[in-house]
Amino acid sequence: MIAVDNLSKHFGQIKAVDGISFNVNEGENLILLGTSGCGKTTTLKMINRLIESTSGKITVNGKHIADTKPEELRRGIGYVLQNTGLFPHYTVAQNIAVVPQLLKWDKQRIETRTREMMDKLNLDHTYFNVFPGDLSGGQQQRVGLARALVADPPVLLMDEPFGALDPVTRANIRREFMELDELKRKTMVMVTHDVLEAFELGDRICLMDNGKIIQTGTPAELLFKPTNDFVREFLKEQRLLLEFRSIKLSDIWDLLPDKSNGEAVAINCNCSVWETLEAINESKESAITAANPLNGEAKTITFTQLLSTFHQYQNSVTA
Amino acid sequence: MNEGQQTLLDFMRQEQGKLAAQTLTHIGLTFISLLIAIAIGLPLGILIARKRKLSGIVLGTAGVFQTIPSIALLGFLIPAFGIGAKPAIFALLLYALLPIIRNTYTGITGVDAAIKEAAYGMGMSYSQVLFKVELPLAMPVILAGIRTATVINVGVATLASLIAAGGLGEFIFGGISLNNTNMILAGAIPAAMLAILFDFLLSRVQNIDLKKVRIGIKVIPVALFILACFYFVPSAYAGKLVAGFTPEFMGRRDGDLGLRDRYGLKIHTVVISDAVMYKAAYEKHLDVISGYSTDGRLKAFDLVVLNDDKQIFPPYYAAPIVSQEALRKFPDLEKTLNLLAGKIDDSTMTNLNYKVDYLHQSPEKVATDFLIAKGLYKQPRNGNVGTVRIGSKIFVEQYILASMYTTLIKGCTDYDVSTKTGLGGTQICFGALKNNEIDVYPEYTGTGLLVMLSVKPRIIDSLVTDKNKTYDYVSRQFDNQYHIKWLNPIGFNNTYALMMRKSQAEKLNIKTISDLKRYLESN
Numbered sequence: 001m002i003a004v005d006n007l008s009k010h011f012g013q014i015k016a017v018d019g020i021s022f023n024v025n026e027g028e029n030l031i032l033l034g035t036s037g038c039g040k041t042t043t044l045k046m047i048n049r050l051i052e053s054t055s056g057k058i059t060v061n062g063k064h065i066a067d068t069k070p071e072e073l074r075r076g077i078g079y080v081l082q083n084t085g086l087f088p089h090y091t092v093a094q095n096i097a098v099v100p101q102l103l104k105w106d107k108q109r110i111e112t113r114t115r116e117m118m119d120k121l122n123l124d125h126t127y128f129n130v131f132p133g134d135l136s137g138g139q140q141q142r143v144g145l146a147r148a149l150v151a152d153p154p155v156l157l158m159d160e161p162f163g164a165l166d167p168v169t170r171a172n173i174r175r176e177f178m179e180l181d182e183l184k185r186k187t188m189v190m191v192t193h194d195v196l197e198a199f200e201l202g203d204r205i206c207l208m209d210n211g212k213i214i215q216t217g218t219p220a221e222l223l224f225k226p227t228n229d230f231v232r233e234f235l236k237e238q239r240l241l242l243e244f245r246s247i248k249l250s251d252i253w254d255l256l257p258d259k260s261n262g263e264a265v266a267i268n269c270n271c272s273v274w275e276t277l278e279a280i281n282e283s284k285e286s287a288i289t290a291a292n293p294l295n296g297e298a299k300t301i302t303f304t305q306l307l308s309t310f311h312q313y314q315n316s317v318t319a
Numbered sequence: 320m321n322e323g324q325q326t327l328l329d330f331m332r333q334e335q336g337k338l339a340a341q342t343l344t345h346i347g348l349t350f351i352s353l354l355i356a357i358a359i360g361l362p363l364g365i366l367i368a369r370k371r372k373l374s375g376i377v378l379g380t381a382g383v384f385q386t387i388p389s390i391a392l393l394g395f396l397i398p399a400f401g402i403g404a405k406p407a408i409f410a411l412l413l414y415a416l417l418p419i420i421r422n423t424y425t426g427i428t429g430v431d432a433a434i435k436e437a438a439y440g441m442g443m444s445y446s447q448v449l450f451k452v453e454l455p456l457a458m459p460v461i462l463a464g465i466r467t468a469t470v471i472n473v474g475v476a477t478l479a480s481l482i483a484a485g486g487l488g489e490f491i492f493g494g495i496s497l498n499n500t501n502m503i504l505a506g507a508i509p510a511a512m513l514a515i516l517f518d519f520l521l522s523r524v525q526n527i528d529l530k531k532v533r534i535g536i537k538v539i540p541v542a543l544f545i546l547a548c549f550y551f552v553p554s555a556y557a558g559k560l561v562a563g564f565t566p567e568f569m570g571r572r573d574g575d576l577g578l579r580d581r582y583g584l585k586i587h588t589v590v591i592s593d594a595v596m597y598k599a600a601y602e603k604h605l606d607v608i609s610g611y612s613t614d615g616r617l618k619a620f621d622l623v624v625l626n627d628d629k630q631i632f633p634p635y636y637a638a639p640i641v642s643q644e645a646l647r648k649f650p651d652l653e654k655t656l657n658l659l660a661g662k663i664d665d666s667t668m669t670n671l672n673y674k675v676d677y678l679h680q681s682p683e684k685v686a687t688d689f690l691i692a693k694g695l696y697k698q699p700r701n702g703n704v705g706t707v708r709i710g711s712k713i714f715v716e717q718y719i720l721a722s723m724y725t726t727l728i729k730g731c732t733d734y735d736v737s738t739k740t741g742l743g744g745t746q747i748c749f750g751a752l753k754n755n756e757i758d759v760y761p762e763y764t765g766t767g768l769l770v771m772l773s774v775k776p777r778i779i780d781s782l783v784t785d786k787n788k789t790y791d792y793v794s795r796q797f798d799n800q801y802h803i804k805w806l807n808p809i810g811f812n813n814t815y816a817l818m819m820r821k822s823q824a825e826k827l828n829i830k831t832i833s834d835l836k837r838y839l840e841s842n
Binding site for chain 2: 048073082084088102147
């Protein structure tokens with residue numbers, strides 16, 4: 001869907017982005033992860049031509065972006081900014097309707113779609129004629145997301161969309177956001193410096209440093225097959241948590257003891273180890289029964305069994 | 320007419336026609352120039368906000384205009400635009416430009432970068448970002464600039480009256496020349512109220528809801544345009560000849576008031592500064608002007624004096640006036656000053672004035688040359704027995720006379736001299752003499768009679784036909800009332816006069832003021 005080939009951006013002598021290449025498949029969520037100044041935001045903005053590249057090539061849906069007028073290109077790509085970038089002189093409804101207005105939809109269609117988006121993002125309809133300045137930060141970001149999604153663009157670019165929010169609001173909005181059916185079909189590129197967020201939201205992650213991509217891969221690949229010490233160091237602090245979260249029961253299914261006590265199935269094997277541990281911790285029993293819909297098996301797992309199986313798996317993949 | 324005892328309200332009621340016309344002209348001048356300034360300043364501000372490299376040059380240039388003193392700027396503009404509304408509007412426009420350009424620039428560059436990025440990111444074009452995002456968000460700042468420009472313009476527009484563009488400055492400068500407080504206030508108070516009113520109205524516009532600003536953008540130009548049209552209301556009933564009178568002449572009995580009372584002269588009149596009046600008549604911007612019969616420019620610009628057949632202009636024989644105290648302090652002073660008595664007649668004085676006004680010789684050189692020719696010149700003695708303070712009003716003839724007296728005193732006595740030339744109009748000079756800030760200055764009998772003494776019209780009528788009666792009456796009254804002595808007359812009569820271009824006067828067969836009236840009333 002998006003193909004980036006040998007892309008560079010130089011600001012004078014500084015190589016902000018230095019010859020990077022990656023692909024984003026249709027429906028995939030790619031995360032550009034890295035520290036401040038690594039070039040991830042510059043890369044993102046080159047995709048909708050807010051920044052023009054120095055050299056290299058980007059195609060979206062097979063079309064070279066340099067061949068499309070910037071305005072037309074951008075109207076077809078959803079864009080979410082870190083600090084919302086809402087227009088303070090437009091109401092919530094007008095803000096959401098910016099792109100449909102530019103695309104010259106008729107009035108009725110714009111209003112219907114705007115209200116639909118407000119419903120989907122849990123924005124009360126009383127906010128329809130309210131100015132963004134009167135909303136909380138979380139609500140503003142919902143409006144920002146609604147604005148990016150309203151014209152149903154196939155591609156969505158997000159620049160630290162949850163970066164300006166407090167941790168609680170951030171977790172809530174992120175969860176709601178990922179549950180939106182609107183997003184299921186979208187090809188997304190998202191910039192973040194938050195490792196946990198990247199691992200939670202990303203199908204694949206591009207870890208960048210100094211304008212270059214250090215490694216591109218699934219969360220598990222980054223964890224268990226780091227290409228160099230930089231990747232290992234980058235993930236070190238939250239490593240255990242990341243592993244718990246990124247390994248699913250299905251990954252370790254075969255290593256789990258093969259027994260069931262016949263109790264009702266509580267969770268599905270698509271859950272991560274972390275979620276399973278939490279579920280066991282919260283339940284009154286010392287074990288929980290998980291089902292694998294692929295082969296119809298059910299297994300009852302205890303806390304210690306799960307941990308030892310996890311270690312076994314860790315050793316097998318890193319070996 | 321005893322204006323000193325009128326109240327301000329009486330004055331305003333009596334002059335309500337003029338006041339209304341001046342106010343409308345004032346509003347019109349302010350807003351015509353403002354409208355043009357917006358039409359130029361707004362696009363320029365937008366341009367430099369987009370191309371920031373240009374901002375230094377543009378803001379710098381507009382800033383330079385702002386620093387030119389307003390009277391000087393009007394002076395620069397006369398050669399290019401003549402007199403009247405054009406140079407005034409142009410000058411006001413230059414003053415209004417800076418706040419409008421600067422605030423447009425500041426307003427647009429001040430829009431949050433994230434908002435602009437979002438606008439581009441949503442797919443807005445260059446002009447859509449400008450009109451939908453940047454201008455609406457910059458509007459409060461831009462309006463603040465327009466507000467500043469309006470208040471500046473209301474103030475500077477008072478100076479427009481000096482170049483015949485009208486406005487409330489006519490009363491203000493007339494009042495200053497005549498020391499008529501009511502007249503000054505009748506111009507100054509409405510001007511101040513206009514400034515406050517427009518400032519208030521624009522502040523309301525500025526503070527309305529961001530959303531409604533978009534309606535405001537449509538309403539404001541219309542409102543400005545309507546206000547700008549006010550300028551054309553008073554001039555709608557202009558006559559066939561245009562007269563240009565100085566602010567002082569407008570308020571004097573031996574001036575516009577006398578012309579209206581005694582002759583019944585009704586002529587479309589503009590108020591104009593003495594400095595540009597003659598040239599304006601020569602260049603046919605004006606047809607009739609008030610002037611002085613000995614003015615050198617009379618000769619230079621080929622003008623002719625209309626005969627005052629009903630004698631409203633009293634004799635204006637020049638003589639030095641000295642405080643009694645100074646005469647006691649400097650015993651040789653009277654004798655020395657009288658050396659000049661009877662030495663200069665009308666044509667001599669006109670010629671001396673001509674040399675300064677037109678040949679651009681310095682008043683000092685002209686004075687010295689004259690004294691040498693008359694055998695009155697002596698080398699300065701550099702004495703230091705005391706210092707005589709000589710004053711003069713702010714025109715050439717007075718400079719020449721002050722210079723002659725200086726040379727005479729330095730050459731014939733042991734006194735030193737300090738000069739305070741350019742003491743503005745009559746009242747300022749006379750006030751300085753009364754307050755013992757100067758010892759002597761040249762004054763005219765007519766001015767003494769009509770401006771400084773409150774004389775009943777009946778007595779004036781009996782005096783003005785005879786130059787000696789006037790001199791005797793004035794010197795007696797000054798001695799009694801002010802303890803100021805009139806020394807012997809210098810000889811010439813620098814009376815007020817109406818003048819026209821010689822060619823036009825001949826063509827229309829106008830020789831007297833009564834002829835002028837008849838011509839104006841024909842058709």
